Amino acid sequence: MSETVLELDGVTKVYGEQPAVAALRGVSFSVRRGELVAIVGPSGSGKSTLLHVMGTLDRPSSGVVRVGGVDVAGLSDREVSLLRAREIGFVFQQFFLAEHATARENVADGLLYAGVPAAERYRRADEALERVGLSGRATFRPTKLSGGERQRVAIARALVGRPAIVLADEPTGNLDSATGASIVQLIRELGAGGATIIMITHDGGLAEQLPRQIRVLDGRVVSDLGAPA
Amino acid sequence: MRLSPRDGLRVASIGLRTRPLRAALSALGIAIGTAAIVAILGLSASSQAGLLAEIDRLGTNLLTAEAGQRLTGGEAKLPLEAPARITHLDDVDQVAHTGLMKDEHVYRSSMIPAANSGGLQVQAASLNLPSVLGTGLARGDWLNEGTAREPVAVLGSDAAAQLGIDRIYADQRVWLGGQWFNVAGILEPSLLASDIDASALVGYGAAQKYLGYVSLARGGVEAGPPSTIYVRTATGHEAAVQSLLAPTANPEAPNEVNVSQPSDVLTARAAAAGAFDTLFLGLGVVALIVGAVGVANIMIISVLERRSEIGLRRALGATKGQIRTQFLTESILLALIGGVVGVLAGIAATAVYAGSKNWAIVIPTEAWAGGIASAILIGAFAGLLPAVRASRMPPTVALRTV
Numbered sequence: 046m047s048e049t050v051l052e053l054d055g056v057t058k059v060y061g062e063q064p065a066v067a068a069l070r071g072v073s074f075s076v077r078r079g080e081l082v083a084i085v086g087p088s089g090s091g092k093s094t095l096l097h098v099m100g101t102l103d104r105p106s107s108g109v110v111r112v113g114g115v116d117v118a119g120l121s122d123r124e125v126s127l128l129r130a131r132e133i134g135f136v137f138q139q140f141f142l143a144e145h146a147t148a149r150e151n152v153a154d155g156l157l158y159a160g161v162p163a164a165e166r167y168r169r170a171d172e173a174l175e176r177v178g179l180s181g182r183a184t185f186r187p188t189k190l191s192g193g194e195r196q197r198v199a200i201a202r203a204l205v206g207r208p209a210i211v212l213a214d215e216p217t218g219n220l221d222s223a224t225g226a227s228i229v230q231l232i233r234e235l236g237a238g239g240a241t242i243i244m245i246t247h248d249g250g251l252a253e254q255l256p257r258q259i260r261v262l263d264g265r266v267v268s269d270l271g272a273p274a
Numbered sequence: 275m276r277l278s279p280r281d282g283l284r285v286a287s288i289g290l291r292t293r294p295l296r297a298a299l300s301a302l303g304i305a306i307g308t309a310a311i312v313a314i315l316g317l318s319a320s321s322q323a324g325l326l327a328e329i330d331r332l333g334t335n336l337l338t339a340e341a342g343q344r345l346t347g348g349e350a351k352l353p354l355e356a357p358a359r360i361t362h363l364d365d366v367d368q369v370a371h372t373g374l375m376k377d378e379h380v381y382r383s384s385m386i387p388a389a390n391s392g393g394l395q396v397q398a399a400s401l402n403l404p405s406v407l408g409t410g411l412a413r414g415d416w417l418n419e420g421t422a423r424e425p426v427a428v429l430g431s432d433a434a435a436q437l438g439i440d441r442i443y444a445d446q447r448v449w450l451g452g453q454w455f456n457v458a459g460i461l462e463p464s465l466l467a468s469d470i471d472a473s474a475l476v477g478y479g480a481a482q483k484y485l486g487y488v489s490l491a492r493g494g495v496e497a498g499p500p501s502t503i504y505v506r507t508a509t510g511h512e513a514a515v516q517s518l519l520a521p522t523a524n525p526e527a528p529n530e531v532n533v534s535q536p537s538d539v540l541t542a543r544a545a546a547a548g549a550f551d552t553l554f555l556g557l558g559v560v561a562l563i564v565g566a567v568g569v570a571n572i573m574i575i576s577v578l579e580r581r582s583e584i585g586l587r588r589a590l591g592a593t594k595g596q597i598r599t600q601f602l603t604e605s606i607l608l609a610l611i612g613g614v615v616g617v618l619a620g621i622a623a624t625a626v627y628a629g630s631k632n633w634a635i636v637i638p639t640e641a642w643a644g645g646i647a648s649a650i651l652i653g654a655f656a657g658l659l660p661a662v663r664a665s666r667m668p669p670t671v672a673l674r675t676v
Contacts, residue, residue, distance in 0.1 A: 097669075097670045100589065102588065102589060102668075102669040102670050102673070103668070103669070103670045122593055122594050123593050123595070126588070126591050126592060126593040126594075126596075127591060127593075128591075129588075129589060129590070129591040130590060130591020130592075131591070133589075135586075135589040135590075137586075137673070139582070141582055141583075141585075141586040143288070143583070144292070145288070145291060145292045154590065155590060157277065157281060157285070157590060157591075157592075158277070158587070158590055158591035158592050158593075158596065159591060162278075163278070163280070163281065202590075
C-alpha cells in the first residue's frame with residue numbers, strides 16, 4: 046500500500062465568537078500518494094474552509110492535519126510556508142496568473158519560494174508546461190491565452206515543484222463546459238502519471254469522473270466513495 | 275528560505291513595472307524635493323567656488339591703505355608723498371592710488387538738479403590703477419599721460435549703468451564739476467575695489483586743473499592728496515608689508531591710516547554667500563514630505579489592489595517576512611527612483627546655471643549622497659505600514675474573491 050500524504054483527524058473550524066459559526070464539524074479522512082479525489086458539496090457546505098485547512102492556509106480550531114506525515118499545528122509561519130512551497134500546489138478558479146509575465150515565468154514562479162535556483166526553475170517550468178500540453182505557448186502572456194490555456198498554465202505552476210498534493214479549487218468554475226471537461230481530462234491524465242490531486246467542486250457530474258468522491262454537507266463528510274481499501 | 279537578491283528585486287519591482295505611470299507620478303514629489311535641495315546646495319557651492327576662483331585670479335596680494343579718522347574726530351588725510359614712500363618698501367611691487375573729491379559730482383547732463391548725484395563719486399586716479407586692481411576695460415580706453423591732464427573721465431561699471439552710458443563715441447560726455455568731461459572708457463566691475471565701480475575717474479592733472487584738487491607741498495601746489503593707496507606686494511610677504519604700511523604712509527599718525535586686505539574680506543563674504551537659501555531649502559523639504567505621503571498612499575492602495583497576488587504568493591510558499599520585504603523594497607525602490615532622478619535634475623540645473631556664469635560645477639557630496647540617502651529613508655518610512663499590513667493579511671482573506 047502506498048504512503049499517506051494527507052491526513053485529517055477530527056478537524057473542526059469555528060469562525061467568529063458571537064454567534065460562533067462552525068464551518069467544519071469533525072472531518073476525518075486521509076489521502077494516499079497518487080490518488081485523485083473530488084470533494085463535492087453545495088456552496089456553504091464548508092468545502093472552501095476544508096481546502097484552506099488542507100492547504101495549511103488556515104489552521105483548524107481543533108483536530109489534526111498532517112501533510113506528508115508532519116503535524117501542521119506545531120509549525121511556525123516560516124516552516125508552514127516552506128511546507129506549502131515544497132509539498133502543496135494550488136489551482137484556483139480565477140487562475141491568479143501574473144499578466145505582465147510569460148506563461149513560462151508564471152510556471153517558474155511556482156518554485157520561487159522553494160529555494161530553487163533560477164535556471165533550474167525555468168528548466169522545470171518547461172517540463173511542467175510540456176506535461177499540460179502547452180510547450181508551444183511558453184513565451185505567451187496570459188492575456189494572449191484562452192481560459193482553458195490559462196488554467197493549464199496554473200496547473201503547470203501547481204505541478205512544477207512535484208508537490209505531495211495538488212489542491213484544485215473549482216478549477217473549471219470559470220470555464221465553459223467543453224473546456225472544463227478537457228481540464229478534468231488533464232487532471233485524470235496527470236493522476237495516471239502519478240500526481241496526487243484533490244479537486245473541490247460543487248458539480249457532482251464532474252466529481253463522478255474522478256475515482257474517489259468525498260461528499261461534504263454542513264461541515265461534515267456524508268459519504269466517501271471509492272476510497273482505496 | 276530567502277530569495278536571491280535578483281529574485282527579490284524582480285518581485286519587488288513588479289508593481290513599478292506593471293504600473294509605470296503611477297510609479298513615475300508618485301516618485302515625482304520626491305524627485306522635485308531632492309532636485310530642489312541638490313540644486314540649492316550645488317548652486318551655492320558653485321557660486322562660492324566661482325567667487326573664490328575669481329579672487330584667486332585677481333591675487334590675494336593686494337593691500338589697501340585708506341585715510342581713516344583723526345583721534346580728535348573728523349576725517350584724516352594721507353600725506354601727499356605717501357605713495358612714493360610706500361614704493362620704497364621692500365617686497366612692494368606696484369602702488370596705485372586714488373583721490374576722492376567729496377565735493378564733486380557727476381551727472382548725465384547740465385540739466386540734472388545738483389541733488390540728484392545718485393551717490394556717484396568723483397575720484398582722481400593714478401594711471402596704473404586698472405593694472406594694479408586687475409580690472410579690465412569694458413568699453414573704450416583708460417586714461418593716458420595726455421588725457422589725464424584733459425577733461426576726460428573713465429566710468430566705473432555701476433556709474434556708467436546709472437548714467438545710462440553703455441557705449442563710447444567721440445562726443446560722449448558727462449557733466450562733472452560744472453563742466454563737460456569726455457568719456458574715454460568704461461571699466462569692468464572691480465571685485466577687489468568695489469568703490470571704483472560707482473566712481474567717475476579722472477587724471478590727477480585734470481583734477482588739479484579743472485577741479486581744484488590740490489595740496490600745498492614744498493612751497494608749491496600739487497594734485498592730491500590720495501585718499502586710498504592700492505599696494506601689490508610680492509606673494510608671501512603680505513603680512514610683513516601690511517604691518518609697515520600705516521607707519522610708512524603716515525609716520526606722524528599711523529593710527530589715522532586704515533590698512534586692509536580686500537581679498538580677505540571677499541573670502542569671508544564668499545563663505546557667507548555659501549550659506550544657502552533657507553527658504554528654498556525649506557520648500558525642498560516640504561516637497562519631500564509631500565512626496566513621502568504620496569508614496570505611502572500609493573503603497574496602501576497597491577496592497578489593497580494586489581490582495582490576490584499576496585494570497586497567491588502565500589499559497590506558493592512566501593512567508594510573512596517575504597511579503598513584508600517585497601512591499602517595503604518596492605516602496606524604497608519607488609522613492610529611490612525619485613531620489614536619483616531628483617539628484618540628476620539638481621545636478622543638471624546646477625551645471626546649466628554654473629556653466630552660464632563660468633563657475634566650476636561643484637556638487638557637495640552631502641547634497642547628492644544626502645538626497646539619495648533621504649530618499650531611501652523616506653521610502654522605508656512610507657512603506658513600513660503598508661508592508662506590515664500586507665504581511666499580516668491572512669492568506670484566506672487575501673484569496674477571497676469579492
